[in-house]
Structure formats: C-alpha cells, structure tokens
Amino acid sequence: MPRVFNFSPGPATLPEPVLRQAADEMLDWQGSGMSVMEMSHRGPEFMSIFARAQALARELLGIPQGYTLLFMQGGAIGENAIVPMNLIGRTGRADYVVTGGWSQKSLEEAARYGAVRTAASSEAAGFVSVPPQDAWQLDPGAAYVHICSNETIGGVQFHWTPETGDVPLVADMSSDIMSRPVDVSRYGLIYAGAQKNLGPAGVTLVIVRDDLLGHALPICPSAFNYAVQAEAGSMYNTPPTYAIYIAGLVFEHIQRQGGLAAMAAHNRAKAAVLYDYLDESRFFQNRVAREARSLMNVPFHLRDPALDAQFLAGAQARGLVQLKGHRVAGGMRASLYNAMPIEGVQALVAYMKDFEARNR
Numbered sequence: 001m002p003r004v005f006n007f008s009p010g011p012a013t014l015p016e017p018v019l020r021q022a023a024d025e026m027l028d029w030q031g032s033g034m035s036v037m038e039m040s041h042r043g044p045e046f047m048s049i050f051a052r053a054q055a056l057a058r059e060l061l062g063i064p065q066g067y068t069l070l071f072m073q074g075g076a077i078g079e080n081a082i083v084p085m086n087l088i089g090r091t092g093r094a095d096y097v098v099t100g101g102w103s104q105k106s107l108e109e110a111a112r113y114g115a116v117r118t119a120a121s122s123e124a125a126g127f128v129s130v131p132p133q134d135a136w137q138l139d140p141g142a143a144y145v146h147i148c149s150n151e152t153i154g155g156v157q158f159h160w161t162p163e164t165g166d167v168p169l170v171a172d173m174s175s176d177i178m179s180r181p182v183d184v185s186r187y188g189l190i191y192a193g194a195q196k197n198l199g200p201a202g203v204t205l206v207i208v209r210d211d212l213l214g215h216a217l218p219i220c221p222s223a224f225n226y227a228v229q230a231e232a233g234s235m236y237n238t239p240p241t242y243a244i245y246i247a248g249l250v251f252e253h254i255q256r257q258g259g260l261a262a263m264a265a266h267n268r269a270k271a272a273v274l275y276d277y278l279d280e281s282r283f284f285q286n287r288v289a290r291e292a293r294s295l296m297n298v299p300f301h302l303r304d305p306a307l308d309a310q311f312l313a314g315a316q317a318r319g320l321v322q323l324k325g326h327r328v329a330g331g332m333r334a335s336l337y338n339a340m341p342i343e344g345v346q347a348l349v350a351y352m353k354d355f356e357a358r359n360r
C-alpha cells in the first residue's frame, strides 16, 4: 500500500527513512537482541541512545551553556500546569499573551497556581494576528511572560522574538520547534510536545535556563519538578524510552538534511506553494494576517461550506488525508511540518485547483 500525504496537525507525519530504520531495528536494536522498548532505561544500550538524542537536540537547537534540556512526560497540556508550578513561585504573578486557543488554554490552567494576567490578546479580531509588542502591557514583577510561538489551530505564528527585559520569556513551541533556527538565549524556557515535528506522542522537550530551577511550589509533583529532573538527568522516573529513540532518529534525519536553517528554507518553500494559490483563488480563503501566517499549519475555508464534505472525500480518494479543520475553526487545515515533502503540498494545490475549476 502506498503511503498517503498526511496533513494531520498531530500526531503527524514522520520521515519515512526514520520509520524504515525503526522497523529494521524493531526486534533487535544493533545486535543487542532486544527491541528498544524492552531495554532498561539505565542500561548501556538505552543510555547511549539517550545521550545521542540529547546531544543532537542541543546541537540542532544551538542550546547554550547555562540551559538544561529535559525529556519529560505530560505533553504541552501538562506543561500548562508544570510551568507555573515551577516558575510562578518567584513572584506569584505571570503574564500571558493570547493569540489563539492554545495560549488561552495555557493561561486558564496557570490561573490555578498564581495571579495571571492577559498582557495582550488578539481575540477581539478573531485570533488572526499577533499583537505588536508596543500593544503589550507587561508587568515588570511577573515571574515570566508566556507565548505560544505557533497557534496550531488558528495558524498564527510569531515571526519575531518578543523583548521582555528581565522577565523570562516562556514559549510553547509544540508545533514549530525545529522548523526553523531559534535563538534559545532569548528565552527563559521553551517547551514542546513531540508529536508535531519531533516524533511520537509521549515525550515533551523542555529547555530551561538554569537560574530558573529551584523555585517550584511545594505542591509540584517531584516527577514534574524541573530541578529534580535536571538533577536526575531526566531519569527521576522512567522516561518514555521508545519515543525518545524515535525522536533521536528524527534529529539525525534533520541533521543529515542540513539542520534547522535547511528546514526553514524547505518549510518556507512549501508554505509558499499553498499560500500563493490561496491568494489567487477566489474559491478558497485563509483569514490570517499576512505577517502572522503560520508556515506549519495553514487553515483555509471554502467559500461555500456546503462543499466541505465533497472536498474532503475527493482529497481522501487522492491520498491527501487529515485535512479537516479543527472543530472550533471549521473549514480545512493543512499541516506542513518538517516531514511533509513539497510533493505533498503540490499534490494538494493541484487537487484544489481542479476542485475549484469543477465547482466554480
């Protein structure tokens, strides 16, 4: 059976060479006589897999000295609570910039652990832009400022790094991590669930500046305490070993392709194929402000929503799958993560042109 072009927002498409290598190594990882799933997380085989994944992630992301990289569990939604439990204790207050459904959810969860404020929001216009920095009302006494670098549902992405002075910047990068280079030194903390751009669900990357460790609220579970996990090398509890192994293969794949600068060029080229067509079409429409358009998730609407089901069925028949938009957004959404080849986007646009011509 041929593989489809999978536009799922997550869990999402993975590089085929990674899946092939994992299949080859399933029963016997490199002569160990075991599957990675069957290994002790403290044994020499898994420790080597772990060390390599960690080193590659640090290299690809350019993580500087003074930052700890953790492989945790709980996903980005878990981090919505884990971040305030670890960071808000310094001053009891935090600022949130709300650009869509995910940052809104982060704010609501954090409110259980301290005094949180909306420093800026683009909700009034329907979450189709990023509020400019000069419209933000930042609290200099906040323990941190939280953003979501890419709103996976709304298709709204930051294309600039906020300046928050002495207040640490915290970013949920679940749906755009490793899609482009990032200057980690501008952030206090970055977190990302793996299942969009890095591998299978189950592992969460956390990059934390070391001076932010050690301020956790007493209620914070030990397994979710960054300082405890940093001290234990992410092995205070059993880490999600198989997910880390696959993420490590994805990191190797990204490195072979030229690293994050190459990913960014590839992602810009792919997104342009779809946005250029959306801009010329009068049948399909993307509603996001140009300067905030996501290169990862492209929501679009048919002028006549009565044709949605027919559009999706025709796409499915051509092996273009998981294009249905999020239930709150409606319409369609094409997710174009690192592992989506440009041929997938070209095939999608060819289908859209054909559909438009037949239904105009």
Ligand SMILES: *Cc1c(COP(=O)(O)O)cnc(C)c1O
Residues within 6 Å of the ligand: 010, 074, 075, 076, 077, 078, 102, 148, 150, 151, 152, 172, 173, 174, 175, 193, 196
């Ligand atoms: C997918 C996603 C989440 C939720 O991730 P879970 O793994 O379900 O916790 C949170 N934030 C963003 C930006 C996402 O894309």
